[in-house]
Amino acid sequence: MDNTTRLAEMLAEIGADWAILTSPDSVCFATGHVVPIEIGPSPFSGGPTTAFVSRDGVAGVVCPNTDAGQAIDCEEISYAGFACSVVDQVSNYLAAVKTMLEKLGVVGRVAVETASLTAALADLLPAERSVIDDSLKRLKAIKTTREIGLLTRSAEVAALGQKEAAGISISGRTELDVLNGIRARMETEAGTRCALAGEFLAGIERSSTLGLMPGAYELQKGDPVVCDLAPRVQGYWGDSCSSFVVEAEKSDEFAKMHQACFETLQFAISELRPGLKVCDFDKLLRNHLKEYGYSYPHHSGHGIGTSVHEWPRLVPDEAAMIEENMVLMVEPGSYVPGLGGVRCEFMLRVTNSGAVPMATF
Amino acid sequence: MDNTTRLAEMLAEIGADWAILTSPDSVCFATGHVVPIEIGPSPFSGGPTTAFVSRDGVAGVVCPNTDAGQAIDCEEISYAGFACSVVDQVSNYLAAVKTMLEKLGVVGRVAVETASLTAALADLLPAERSVIDDSLKRLKAIKTTREIGLLTRSAEVAALGQKEAAGISISGRTELDVLNGIRARMETEAGTRCALAGEFLAGIERSSTLGLMPGAYELQKGDPVVCDLAPRVQGYWGDSCSSFVVEAEKSDEFAKMHQACFETLQFAISELRPGLKVCDFDKLLRNHLKEYGYSYPHHSGHGIGTSVHEWPRLVPDEAAMIEENMVLMVEPGSYVPGLGGVRCEFMLRVTNSGAVPMATF
Structure with a gap:
C-alpha cells in the first residue's frame, strides 16, 4: 500500500x-x-x-x-x-x-x-x-516496501561515504576539505546534489566535544575522528557514524573504547525487535555499554525517513512500542576528554522478529 | 544605523x-x-x-x-x-x-x-x-555598512571558489566531484559549512541548457563549463559565475562569445548608477550583448543579501529605481546549442555615482 x-x-x-x-x-x-x-x-x-x-x-x-x-x-x-x-x-x-x-x-x-x-x-x-x-x-514511523527500498539506497550512499572517509582523512587536510571529499563521493554515487546533515570532527578535543560543527581544523596524524554522515537521496535520508584514527593504529585505550561502542551496536542489532518498548531498548544499550565503563549523554538513536530525525527518538522516557518495519538509527558512543570521541551508528530495519542493518561499513 | x-x-x-x-x-x-x-x-x-x-x-x-x-x-x-x-x-x-x-x-x-x-x-x-x-x-535592498562588509566577505569567498574552479576541473572528474572540491575551498576559507546555491555544468550540451542540476557527468578535455557559485557566509550570500574550458584553450567561436558576455559585464559596471530604472538598465545590457549577436533568456541579475535572490530582480518590466548601496548581481550570458554556455556574473555595489565589483576573478 x-x-x-x-x-x-x-x-x-x-x-x-x-x-x-x-x-x-x-x-x-x-x-x-x-x-x-x-x-x-x-x-x-x-x-x-x-x-x-x-x-x-x-x-x-x-x-x-x-x-x-x-x-x-x-x-x-x-x-x-x-x-x-x-x-x-x-x-x-x-x-x-x-x-x-x-x-x-x-x-x-x-x-x-x-x-x-x-x-x-x-x-x-x-x-x-x-x-x-x-x-x-x-x-x-512504519515504512512501506518502497520506503525500505529508498532508505536502503540512502543507507548505501552513507556507507559508501564512510568507506571513503578513512582513506581521504590525511594529515594537513582540513575537516571541511575531507567532509566535502566524502560528500563528492556520495553525491556522485547518488548522481545529484544531496542535502547533508552530520559532522566530521578530528582531534582529541574536538572529537570528544558534542555540538561542534566541522571547521578549518587541520587533521594531524593520530587524530581520532568522529565522522557522522547523513545524506538525503531522493527525499529519504541515510545516516551513519564511524570513528577511526588518522594515518595510525588506534592506541590500546582508544581501541578498547571503540570496541566497546561497536560491540554495543552489535548487541543492539541482536536485541532490537518488535514488541520491545523504546525506553527498555534504550536502557539495555546504556547498561550494556556501562559494563565496559563507557556512556553517552545523548539519545541512543532515532527514527529516520523523509526527515533525518523522526519519531520515535530512542530516549529513556519514550514509552512507544517498537514495531515491524520501523527504521531506527542506533548510535552508542563515548566521549572522553584526553582520549577522544567514538560513535558507532547503523541504520536498522526492524523485521518481524528482530532487526537487520541496512548497510554496514 | x-x-x-x-x-x-x-x-x-x-x-x-x-x-x-x-x-x-x-x-x-x-x-x-x-x-x-x-x-x-x-x-x-x-x-x-x-x-x-x-x-x-x-x-x-x-x-x-x-x-x-x-x-x-x-x-x-x-x-x-x-x-x-x-x-x-x-x-x-x-x-x-x-x-x-x-x-x-x-x-x-x-x-x-x-x-x-x-x-x-x-x-x-x-x-x-x-x-x-x-x-x-x-x-x-539598501545595505548598511555592516552588510556591505559581510557581503564583500561572501563575494570574496565566492571569488576564491571561482579561482579554484578552473584549476581542479580535470577530465575524468565528475561535475559533483569538482563542485565539492570548490566547496571545500570556500568552506575552509569561511571556516564553516556554508549553504551553497548555484550550478556546475560541463560539456557543450549541458552548459548550454538552462535549469539542469550538477550531476555525475564526467568532464572531458575541451568541455565548456558554466560555474555558478553562491555560498552563504555568516547569513549573507555571495554569488558569482564564470565560464571556461576544461584543459584546453577556448575555440575562436567560444572565445568570441565569452568575450562578448564579459565585455557586457564590464559595460554593466560602467553603466550601473543610482537614478537609473531597473528596466532601462536591463535593456541596456540586452541591447549591448545583442550587438555582438548574443542573448540570454533569463533575468539580467538580482538583488542579494540574507536571501540569494532579493528584490529588485533585473527584468524587463521592473520599474524600480536603482539606489545607492544596493548590491546587485549582474549576469549576462549566452547559451548556444552545439557551442556551449557562458555566463559572467559579478556582485556589484551601487555607489553614489556608479558601481564597483565587490570581488573579481
Whole structure:
C-alpha cells in the first residue's frame, strides 16, 4: 500500500476529510514530491510547497515552477516563482492553492500540521480543523516496501561515504576539505546534489566535544575522528557514524573504547525487535555499554525517513512500542576528554522478529 | 544605523507597532541571528525561528536550543528542541513565543510576513495586522555598512571558489566531484559549512541548457563549463559565475562569445548608477550583448543579501529605481546549442555615482 492510501485510511480513522501538508518531509512522505531544501525556503516560492490528500486517496501538490514535473498519481499545480519578468510569488502561490482546492473539491474537516501551516493558507481552508501531528508521526514511523527500498539506497550512499572517509582523512587536510571529499563521493554515487546533515570532527578535543560543527581544523596524524554522515537521496535520508584514527593504529585505550561502542551496536542489532518498548531498548544499550565503563549523554538513536530525525527518538522516557518495519538509527558512543570521541551508528530495519542493518561499513 | 533601528523607523512609517518575522532571511536581516538552513527546516524546531522588533527598536528572537547563543542587542528565548528525553517541540516553541510576547509587551498592530507566518503563531499575536512584505523588501535592498562588509566577505569567498574552479576541473572528474572540491575551498576559507546555491555544468550540451542540476557527468578535455557559485557566509550570500574550458584553450567561436558576455559585464559596471530604472538598465545590457549577436533568456541579475535572490530582480518590466548601496548581481550570458554556455556574473555595489565589483576573478 502506498503512503497516499495509508494516509487516506488514517484520515478516516481520525475523522478528517483532507490532510493539508506543509512541511517538506510530509509532502514527500505523502506524495513522493521532493521539495528542494538545501538552501532553505526557496526564494522562488510564495509559501510552503503544499500537499492535499483526501480520505478517498485523491492527492494534489502546489509547488513553484522551479520544482514542478514530479507528480505521479497526483494532481500538480505549479505557479510562476521564477520567470524573466516581475513575479509576485505569494499571490501566485495563493491563487494556485485556490485553484487546487476547487479542482479537488476540498470541503469538510481538514487535518493540518501545527508547525508549518501558514496563516495565509489557513485562511483559504474550510474552517473545521484537526491537528494531524501525532497521528502522522506514528504513520511515518512504519515504512512501506518502497520506503525500505529508498532508505536502503540512502543507507548505501552513507556507507559508501564512510568507506571513503578513512582513506581521504590525511594529515594537513582540513575537516571541511575531507567532509566535502566524502560528500563528492556520495553525491556522485547518488548522481545529484544531496542535502547533508552530520559532522566530521578530528582531534582529541574536538572529537570528544558534542555540538561542534566541522571547521578549518587541520587533521594531524593520530587524530581520532568522529565522522557522522547523513545524506538525503531522493527525499529519504541515510545516516551513519564511524570513528577511526588518522594515518595510525588506534592506541590500546582508544581501541578498547571503540570496541566497546561497536560491540554495543552489535548487541543492539541482536536485541532490537518488535514488541520491545523504546525506553527498555534504550536502557539495555546504556547498561550494556556501562559494563565496559563507557556512556553517552545523548539519545541512543532515532527514527529516520523523509526527515533525518523522526519519531520515535530512542530516549529513556519514550514509552512507544517498537514495531515491524520501523527504521531506527542506533548510535552508542563515548566521549572522553584526553582520549577522544567514538560513535558507532547503523541504520536498522526492524523485521518481524528482530532487526537487520541496512548497510554496514 | 543598524537594521533593527531601520526596521523600527519603517514600522513607524507604515503605522505598525511590531514586526513579527518568520523567514530565515528576515530574522537574520533584522537581528543578525543566523538560522541554520542547509538541511531545510530543523527537525528540532517546533515552528519558524521568529524575530520580534518594535517601533522603539526593541528586538527578540525565539529559537530552538540547537541554534541559541547568537543574540547581540536582542532578547533571546531558546526552547528545548533537542534533548535526551521526549520533547514536544511545537508546545515548547509556542510557550517560548508566549513568554517573549509578554516579556517584550507586544501589543498594538503587528506587521507580518505572508509567506511564512504560521497559523499557530498568528493565534498568539494581537489581532491588528499589516503585511510587511513590500516595505521590507525595499528596506532590505539598501545595505548598511555592516552588510556591505559581510557581503564583500561572501563575494570574496565566492571569488576564491571561482579561482579554484578552473584549476581542479580535470577530465575524468565528475561535475559533483569538482563542485565539492570548490566547496571545500570556500568552506575552509569561511571556516564553516556554508549553504551553497548555484550550478556546475560541463560539456557543450549541458552548459548550454538552462535549469539542469550538477550531476555525475564526467568532464572531458575541451568541455565548456558554466560555474555558478553562491555560498552563504555568516547569513549573507555571495554569488558569482564564470565560464571556461576544461584543459584546453577556448575555440575562436567560444572565445568570441565569452568575450562578448564579459565585455557586457564590464559595460554593466560602467553603466550601473543610482537614478537609473531597473528596466532601462536591463535593456541596456540586452541591447549591448545583442550587438555582438548574443542573448540570454533569463533575468539580467538580482538583488542579494540574507536571501540569494532579493528584490529588485533585473527584468524587463521592473520599474524600480536603482539606489545607492544596493548590491546587485549582474549576469549576462549566452547559451548556444552545439557551442556551449557562458555566463559572467559579478556582485556589484551601487555607489553614489556608479558601481564597483565587490570581488573579481
